[in-house]
Amino acid sequence: MAHIDQVSPTQPELPDAPNPIAQTLRMLWNDKFAFVSTVFLLLVVFCAVFGPLLFEDIATKQNLRGRNAPPFDFEKHWLFWLGGDALGRPLLARIIVAAQNTIFVAAGAVFFSLVIGTSLGLLAGYTTHNISQVIMRLADIIMSFPSLLLAVIVLFMLESSVFNLVIVLAITRIPIYLRTARAETLEVRERMFVQAARVMGASTRRIIFRHILPVVFPTLITIATLDFAFVMLAESSLSFLGIGIQPPEITWGLMVSQGRPYLTTAWWLSFWPGLAIILTTLSLNLLSHWMRTALDPAQRWRLENVGKKNG
């Protein structure tokens, strides 16, 4: 625990200023967990972009007589190495193809709820009492509307397409960002530097975006990366209830739910897509941990001077 007492690390001498990209990459390389996470996430993004183009046909080709083929049968085509599903389709190919919808739904829902929720939260925390009240009542309503129920009702009225799912899930996640942003804003706006900026005549917009947002943002990002998992699982729960994405569209959540009846007989049906969800979340979070450290001047030394790290 030596480094706790090592309060302000002295800036290491910079022999010749390295270019920032190389610097970032080196810091990434120094945190092996973050590095592996990045590689994995790049792979997921690659699958999401090119997966359907490459494997769409193979992933939908049924073979009823070869259903629930067990994994690790290396004599088969490599796409069958993770086994086959209940209709004899290769699981690996399906996971790759499903990455597109999954990431689209998760990223879309998280992005929209983050942007909308944070904006409203900053507004509620910093502006007039009346606006704040309206926003908070709105948050109350959404928060007390059970998210699955809201999703069920909306998806009964609209078609359960990927796009509609993004909207529904985004709405249900707004309050968490809104309330967090507001709570932090309430605290930050009382801090010395904000008060000072205000006295010096900074505009409201400037105070919010230049002074408050940077302080609030790390917590929001932590929630957002965790919400990635939440959204993927919420989507899976909807499939569990029989609503949500409908075949022949696929997502990891739907695959997990479709494999559920076979949990005791053919575990691989829901295990692999479940693992994909877990690994993606894990990677996102490890990367976000790294980012927090890398972006925080007081913490950054941990990544730059690996040799000294004795934790």
Added chain:
Amino acid sequence: MNRKTPLVAMSLLASTLAFGAHAQSNSVTVVLSEELEIVEPCSATKSNVGRVLFQNISETVTEMDPTTGLQPRLAESWEDVGNGTWRFKLREGVTFSDGSAMDAEDVAHSLVRMKSEAIACEIGAKFFGGIEITSNIVDAHTIDVTANPAQPILPMLMSTVTVTPSTTPLDKFVDHPIGTGPYTFDEYARGQHIKLSANPSYWGDQPTVQSATYVFRADSAVRAAMVAAGEADIAPNIALQDARDPAMDFSYPNSETVFLRLEHAYAPLDDRRVREALNLAVDREAFVGTILANGTLLATGITPPSTIGYDHDLKPYAYDPERAKALLAEAKADGVPVDTEITLIGRINNFANVLETMEALHAMYQDVGFNMKLEMVEVAEWLERYAKPFPADRGPEIIEAQHDNANGDPVFSMYFKYHSEGQQSGLTDPKVDALIAEATAATGEARAAKWSELFGYIHEEVIADVMLFHMVGFSRVNDRLDFAPTIRTNSELQLSQIEFK
């Protein structure tokens, strides 16, 4: 929380004892897939209600036995007295569990009640829809029942009629059913359990099982686990993939038939060649032993093969994708818009593996060149499309449905699914209407022959729909019980038939 601590500790102690000991040797626990919303005897033909009430609490006038045919129950005998009237002699010395004696007046009241518009009983609508029923009490234990139009199978219809006391209200469902059966309804703790116990004043033999508890678990794997862990004795309905233990798991034909109803009013489904292609494109054999259980039968008619008049000479359409493509090409050449998008509609949770089944069918249809979209809908939406009045501008639709008929006669199935006035019929074929009318009025051999003719006509000439499978159900039974499920287990579970080993 602190004040609760002694309470928690106490119940912890008490429950240690409770959880260790299994239920007493002469009681059984049954785990059902869904909770009962109502416990109303006049809707006891609904399978979830029937498994608890039918012949356990509420008995019927006659009884349909899958092996021996129609048997006496509350009626000892019956005879046709002409003009659509049947005379039933009721058993004497039968009392309801509230102590009152059962007589002709109770039967008459039950017949009125099941047709009461204020409560819409399942039995009245399902088995007596379009039939006017009147009764005349001859003496305390003799009753004449008249059906208009005349029903040659009226005694069989009476096997669905549950008898409740004449004091039962006509305008609302009961929440504590009273019947003449071998068990009494003791307790319904909503969300948790239903308890029955043996009726000491039962007119027949005292059953071996003295009490029963029903619990509800939506997940098939959990139901199977409960029997395996000894927490339950019977899980009447588990999924194929959970039925893996030959010592505990029984399969039985469950009287359900799965089929696709075709929308004849819209092109291209109004073309017979297209409908034939839809039949030829399905590799039915491939489902059996894979997505569906071994023992699943390929269907040629809408009722189980044990139904009278089922035409056993009909052959299921063989898998012939080339011929299907040729038929489509032929139809296209004649100007039939075969490229129109067809909606294939499945019902969520209709039976185990319904999603896989629908996905597989969808892929098979796409393979022969149909332009088809799969849509899985929940029950409310499904009903809107399945039953009349059909939605306007619905376009060409194919609707998956599962039909249950364990009564041995196809009359209701045929009327509701194929008659031009049937609630779920998309057909308007005068010949079908005529055949249904003739068969309904006929008896014995002639009746069977008429039904056979109709089965053949629908399957071969009209090609009304895509018949798929006669289904198989699975039950898991604890090996301390001597009980084997039958075709009736889908809709009833007579506790008095259960013995211990």
Added chain:
Amino acid sequence: MLNFLGKRAVASGISLVGLILLVFFLSRLTGDPTGLYLPLDASEESRNQFRAIHGLDKPLFVQFLNYMGDLIRLDFGESIRRSEPAIDVVLRGFAWTLQLALITMSLVVVLAITLGSLAAYHVGGVFDRIATFFSLVGASAPDFWVAIVAIVVFSVTLGWVPTSGTGTVWHWILPISVLFIRPFGLILQIVRGSMINALGSAYVKTARAKGIKNRPIIFVHALRNALLPVITVIGDQAAALLNGAVVVETIFGFPGVGKLMIDSILQRDFTVVLAAIMVTAMAIFLMNILIDILYSILDPRIRY
């Protein structure tokens, strides 16, 4: 303080009315329940009669006014599905949900805050890595998956606890454990992140500079400030639990309000949906008020 509570009560009332409006019209847009309750073969006349009995034949706006009129007299209407007062059905379920939520959240809060702070105290250490790994895996594992595996392992194979249902204390162990995992993982991560910030912030450094070497004091001081965002997330998770744990209730046959709501909307039993939402919403509003009070206790600079 009284002023604050009064204001919040009014605000919650406004939110509640907004919620009722939203749920009433949204749910009715999902369709007519008639077909679900009458036998498939029921005649058109009995369908019309059913609609008349349940007031479904009137224009939507009139139905709403009637409903609000009854509501003022605390009449929540009758459940179509169960032929009993909707509020009875809901309160029965909510009693179970409330107990489940309280027990689960208490465990989550205590364990997540303790372990999360410990992880933050030594960033990058072995304990931090392990805690992070397990909490993240827990937070991202599908709950129905965990539930069924738990039943197979702990009930069928090992025979330690009952598979499902209610009745004894043992019956609560699996549902609580499964429900615990996700909020625990999530809150632990938030605590950890927030504590890292707080431990690195100016006032902790000031405290150290002043020579306070006592680690517990630094710790408590940091925690007090780190808790603000944590409480928000706890509130969010607790609200989710109060709204019912649909998946866990379904699998374990637990008679809570979550499955009730979903079943009721599937069955178009609108009165129960509305009554359930009102009950859970009031619980959540109450909790939000408590959270805001907590904010001002933790940070006296926050005023309302």
